[in-house]
Amino acid sequence: MHDVLYVTSEMYPFSKTGGLGDVMGALPPCVHEKGVNAAVITPFYGRMNLDGRKLRLVYSDLHVGYPWPSTTAEIYQTDYDGMPVYFVARGEYFDRRYYYNTHNGDYFDNCERFIFFCKTVLKWARLLPSPPAVIHSHDWQSALVPPYLHFERARDSFWKNTKSVSTIHNLAFQGRFSERLFHESGLPAEAWSMHGAEFYGDFNMLKASIAYSDAVTAVSPTYAAEILGPEFGCGLEGFLRSNSGKIEGILNGADYNVWDPCEDKFLPCCYSAEDIRGKQQCKQSMLREFYMSDQLEDKPVFGFIGRLRDQKGVDLLIDIIPKLMEKDVGLIVLGEGNLAYEAQLLDLMEEYSGKLCVQVGYTENLAHAIQAGSDIFLMPSRYEPCGLTQIYALRFGTPPVATAVGGLCDTITPYPDEEATGFTFAESDADLFFEAIEQAIAVWHDRDEWEKMVKRAMRKEFTWDRSADEYIKLYRKLGARI
Numbered sequence: 064m065h066d067v068l069y070v071t072s073e074m075y076p077f078s079k080t081g082g083l084g085d086v087m088g089a090l091p092p093c094v095h096e097k098g099v100n101a102a103v104i105t106p107f108y109g110r111m112n113l114d115g116r117k118l119r120l121v122y123s124d125l126h127v128g129y130p131w132p133s134t135t136a137e138i139y140q141t142d143y144d145g146m147p148v149y150f151v152a153r154g155e156y157f158d159r160r161y162y163y164n165t166h167n168g169d170y171f172d173n174c175e176r177f178i179f180f181c182k183t184v185l186k187w188a189r190l191l192p193s194p195p196a197v198i199h200s201h202d203w204q205s206a207l208v209p210p211y212l213h214f215e216r217a218r219d220s221f222w223k224n225t226k227s228v229s230t231i232h233n234l235a236f237q238g239r240f241s242e243r244l245f246h247e248s249g250l251p252a253e254a255w256s257m258h259g260a261e262f263y264g265d266f267n268m269l270k271a272s273i274a275y276s277d278a279v280t281a282v283s284p285t286y287a288a289e290i291l292g293p294e295f296g297c298g299l300e301g302f303l304r305s306n307s308g309k310i311e312g313i314l315n316g317a318d319y320n321v322w323d324p325c326e327d328k329f330l331p332c333c334y335s336a337e338d339i340r341g342k343q344q345c346k347q348s349m350l351r352e353f354y355m356s357d358q359l360e361d362k363p364v365f366g367f368i369g370r371l372r373d374q375k376g377v378d379l380l381i382d383i384i385p386k387l388m389e390k391d392v393g394l395i396v397l398g399e400g401n402l403a404y405e406a407q408l409l410d411l412m413e414e415y416s417g418k419l420c421v422q423v424g425y426t427e428n429l430a431h432a433i434q435a436g437s438d439i440f441l442m443p444s445r446y447e448p449c450g451l452t453q454i455y456a457l458r459f460g461t462p463p464v465a466t467a468v469g470g471l472c473d474t475i476t477p478y479p480d481e482e483a484t485g486f487t488f489a490e491s492d493a494d495l496f497f498e499a500i501e502q503a504i505a506v507w508h509d510r511d512e513w514e515k516m517v518k519r520a521m522r523k524e525f526t527w528d529r530s531a532d533e534y535i536k537l538y539r540k541l542g543a544r545i
Contacts, residue, residue, distance in 0.1 A: 065147075066100040066545040067091075067538065068195040070184050072177065072204035073162065074103055074148065077111045080162055081370065082315070082451045083202060083232050086282070089318040093531040095146040099538075099545050102195075104184055107139055107150035109158035116141045121149070122187065129182050129249065130175055136183045151183045163204075166402055174240040177268070178248050181207035185215065194221055196543040199228040199534075203238030206272035207248065210260070213275035214251055226541040228534075229276035231269070233448050234290050234297045235374065238268030262298075270299060277541050279310045280534075282449035283470035287312025295446050295469075313534060314473055315449040316527035322434075322455045329431035334460075336521035339514070342435060342460055349436025355393055356417040363507045364393035365500075366437030366461065368430050368452050371400035371408070376443030376466065381407050382493040383500070388415045390504060394441075395433050396421045434459040439503050445491045447471050454525045457484055460517040464499045466491055474525060478506060484520040 073079055075088030087103065095101040122138040137152040151157070156176045164170060181200075185208065188195060200208045209227035216222045245255060245266035254260045260271035273279050281287035289295040291304050303310065324342070325335045331348040334341030343360075350359055365387070369375040380396075381404065387394060396408055396419075408421040422429060434440070440456035442465035449470030453463045457474070465471040467487040477487040486503045488495040507513050538545055 064100060064193045065102040065191070065195045066543070067094060067102075067197045067199055068184075068188060069101065069103045070181070070198060070200045070205040070208050071103060071105050072180070072202065074105050076114050077105065077148070077150075078108050078162065082449065085318065085451055086232070086315055087201065089316065089527045090531060090534070092144050092146050093316075093527040094535060095144075097531060097535060099535060102147045102149065103143075104149040104151065104187070106157045106180055107137075107152035108162060109154075110160065111150075113141065116143070118150070122190070125183065125187055125190075127179060127183050127186055129179055130247065134179070136179075136187075138183075138187050149187070151180055151187075153179065156180075174238070174244045174266070174268075177204045177238070178207060178244070181205060181211060182249065184208055185211050189219075189221060194225045196224070196545050197226050197228060197538045197541070199230065200272060200276075201230045202232045203236055203269040203272075206238055206268040207250070208272075209277075210250060210254060210271045210275040214254070224542075224544075226277045226538070226543050227275070228278045228280065228537065228541075229269075229272040230280045230282065231273075231290070231448070232282055234269070234281075234295070234299065235446075237262075237270065237297065237299070240266045240268070242266055270302060273299075273303065273306055277309070278537060279306065280537070281310065281312045283314045283473045284312035285472045286446075286448045286469040289446070289469060311537065313530055313537070314470060314525065315451060315454075316530040317451060317454040317458065317525050318527060319458065322431075322458060324435055324459050327431055327435070329428045330435050334435075336460070336518045339460055339517060339521075342517075345432070345435035346438070347436075349395070349432050350393070352432060353395055353420040353422070354417075355395070355420055359393040359418070362392055363390075363438045363504055364395065364436070365439050365441050366433040366456075367394070367396045367398070367441045368425075368433055369398050369442070371398045371404040373401075374445055374447075376445055376491055376496070377401070377404045377408075379443045379491060379493045379496050380441060381411070383497045384411050384415070384419065386497060387500065388418055390501075392418070392504065394419050395437065397425060397429055397433055399423050399425060434461055437461050438507060439464060439500075440485075441500075442466070442471065443488075443491065443496050444468060444471065450474070453485070457520040457523050457525075460521045462486065462503065462516055462520050464488075464496070464503050466496075474523075476519075478502060478516075482519060483516055484523055485516075 073084040447469040488499040
C-alpha cells in the first residue's frame with residue numbers, strides 16, 4: 064500500500080526542466096523517510112537519467128482507453144533511496160527530445176498527452192491491493208487527477224477514503240485548452256461550469272484541480288497570499304478567493320544533499336560557513352572555465368541562472384548590463400528560453416568579452432560552479448512562487464539581489480537589517496534593480512561586513528524536513544490515516 068502517491072510530470076534526477084523537478088526529487092523521499100509510505104508516478108520520457116538504476120516492467124498493456132478505446136500504457140518501476148518510482152510509458156506521447164515544448168512553442172498535443180497521463184495514473188492505482196490515502200498532484204500536467212478522483216468516488220467505493228491535494232508551483236501555467244478537449248477528457252458535463260473546469264470558454268486543467276481537490280497548496284506563504292489578488296492571480300484570483308479556505312502556503316525546501324558546498328562533487332574544492340576560503344578558489348576555477356579575465360578575481364562577480372523569460376526579469380538584466388559593466392565587475396549568465404533574449408545576451412557578450420559570459424543551456428555542473436564561484440546572485444523576477452536558486456545561493460555564500468516577491472520575501476532577509484542575507488528591491492524596475500546592485504557592490508567592498516553576511520547566509524536552513532512535516536500535518540488534517 065502507498066500512503067501518499069505523488070503525481071508529477073518531472074522528477075530529478077530522472078527528468079527536470081526547473082524547480083518542479085528538484086521539488087519532486089526531494090519532497091517524496093523526505094516524507095518516505097519519516098515513515099509515510101510514499102511513491103511517485105511520472106512519465107517515461109525518451110531522455111531520462113536513470114543514473115545506473117534498473118527498471119522493471121510491472122504492468123504491460125494497461126487499458127487506458129484514451130484517446131482511442133484501444134489505447135494502452137506500460138508501467139515501469141525503479142527504486143529511489145528505498146522509495147518506489149513508477150513511470151508511465153507510451154512512446155508517441157513521451158519519447159520526445161523536449162518535455163513540453165521546443166523553441167517554436169508548446170507541443171500541439173500537450174493536452175492529450177497529459178490527459179492520457181492523468182487517466183493512466185488512476186487506471187493503474189485502481190489495480191493496487193488498496194487505494195492510496197492521499198494522491199498529491201503537482202502543476203497543470205497532473206491537475207486532472209483530483210477531478211477524476213472526485214467523480215470516481217461517487218461511483219466506486221474503492222476511492223471513498225482517498226483524499227486529494229493539488230500544489231500550484233506556478234499559476235502562470237494553467238493548462239488552458241479548447242472546450243472540445245474537455246468534452247473528450249472523460250470528465251462529466253457538470254464539471255463544465257464557472258465553478259469547475261470552464262474558464263472564459265476554455266478548458267482550464269489547473270482550475271479544475273483547484274475546484275475538485277480536497278486541499279490546495281502554493282509553494283510559499285507569500286505566494287499563497289499574492290495569488291488572491293489581480294497582480295499575481297493570472298485571471299483566477301476571484302476563483303481562488305472563493306476557494307481560499309482550502310488554500311495553504313508551504314515553503315519549498317532545499318535538498319542539501321545535492322546543494323551544499325561542504326560536499327559537492329561538482330566543485331574543485333569544498334568550503335563551509337566555518338571556513339569560506341575555498342569559495343575564492345571556486346571563483347578562480349569558474350573564471351578560468353568561462354574564459355573570463357583574471358582581474359575579476361579581485362572584483363565582484365555576479366551570477367544569473369534561470370529561464371530566459373519575462374517572468375525571470377531577463378529584460379531588466381539586459382537593460383542594465385551596459386551600466387553594470389562600467390562598474391568594473393563580471394557577470395555570468397546560464398539559461399535558455401526566449402530566442403530574442405538569447406541573441407541579445409550573446410551580442411552583449413561579444414561587446415564585453417572577458418567580463419560577461421553567457422552560456423545558453425543548462426547543466427548541473429555549471430549551475431553548481433556558478434553558485435559557488437559568484438560573489439552575488441541576481442534574481443530580478445517579476446514573480447517567484449518560491450524560487451530555489453536563491454536558497455541554493457544562500458547556502459553557497461552568494462548573497463542574492465532579488466525582487467521582493469513570493470518566496471524571495473520568505474527566504475531573504477534584506478539589507479540593512481542586522482541579520483541581512485541579501486538585497487531586495489520593491490518591484491520589477493530596471494532602475495530599482497540597479498540601485499540594489501550598487502548597494503550590494505558597496506557592501507562587498509567592506510570585506511568584514513561582507514564576510515559576516517556570507518556566513519549568515521550560509522547558516523540559513525530551509526530544509527525539506529520542515530516542509531515534509533507540514534505536508535504530513537496537512538494530509539492528516541484531511542483525515543488521511545498515515
